[in-house]
Amino acid sequence: QVQLVQSGAEVKKPGSSVKVSCKASGGTFSSYTMNWVRQAPGQGLEWMGGIIPIFGPANYAQKFQGRVTITADKSTNTAYMELSSLRSEDTAVYYCARSVSVFGSGTPMGSYFDFWGQGTLVSVSS
Amino acid sequence: DIQMTQSPSSLSASVGDRVTITCRASQSISTYLNWYQQRPGKAPKLLIYTASTLQSGVPSRFSGSGSGTDFSLTISSLQPEDFATYYCQQSYNTLIFTFGPGTKVDFK
Numbered sequence: 001q002v003q004l005v006q007s008g009a010e011v012k013k014p015g016s017s018v019k020v021s022c023k024a025s026g027g028t029f030s031s032y033t034m035n036w037v038r039q040a041p042g043q044g045l046e047w048m049g050g051i052i053p054i055f056g057p058a059n060y061a062q063k064f065q066g067r068v069t070i071t072a073d074k075s076t077n078t079a080y081m082e083l084s085s086l087r088s089e090d091t092a093v094y095y096c097a098r099s100v101s102v103f104g105s106g107t108p109m110g111s112y113f114d115f116w117g118q119g120t121l122v123s124v125s126s
Numbered sequence: 127d128i129q130m131t132q133s134p135s136s137l138s139a140s141v142g143d144r145v146t147i148t149c150r151a152s153q154s155i156s157t158y159l160n161w162y163q164q165r166p167g168k169a170p171k172l173l174i175y176t177a178s179t180l181q182s183g184v185p186s187r188f189s190g191s192g193s194g195t196d197f198s199l200t201i202s203s204l205q206p207e208d209f210a211t212y213y214c215q216q217s218y219n220t221l222i223f224t225f226g227p228g229t230k231v232d233f234k
Contacts, residue, residue: 045213047223059221109176110158110217116169
């Protein structure tokens with residue numbers, strides 16, 4: 001069974017950076033996409049970006065371009081999300097989630113997020 | 127980017143009720159649509175993928191339908207553990223995933 005275990009809660013000052021880790025076990029890490037999704041208090045889910053470890057560079061949502069960096073270490077089966085220039089609006093729970101591609105008769109039919117980490121609360125406050 | 131909307135934003139229901147939530151995409155996404163359930167304080171859980179395929183282990187009272195721009199999630203007989211928030215997600219553009227704003231199902 002796949003498990004994604006994230007690093008612990010963080011408290012950060014505005015303008016600083018945070019790096020959250022997500023360690024995978026029980027599956028093949030390198031060939032799946034690892035995504036990061038955040039959820040501000042009382043709000044919905046927001047996809048930030050994702051990376052396929054064997055292919056390298058990550059893909060990012062336009063909103064976070066230039067401020068987020070997603071990386072993966074194949075040797076430790078760990079994905080990372082670093083968010084810089086933090087502001088109070090970045091206070092949220094950050095989740096990692098594995099996505100799996102679906103194929104029908106060899107034709108791609110989309111992807112879905114089948115395993116999620118437990119979430120990491122990042123609080124930004126002066 | 128593909129935008130997702132859901133209706134209603136919230137609903138009140140009773141145990142045993144039949145509940146339907148709708149999701150609309152800003153452009154056709156074929157059946158590249160997933161549904162997730164999120165209970166308070168927990169990570170989302172996949173219920174349905176490719177619009178109508180039930181994820182392994184999910185009760186059969188959950189069902190999904192639709193294609194193109196209009197989709198629905200139906201719970202045939204609401205159970206106490208189903209009171210949660212439900213999100214749709216498009217995967218038509220696998221470079222940019224988008225979630226709907228969510229539908230909260232609570233006790234009437």
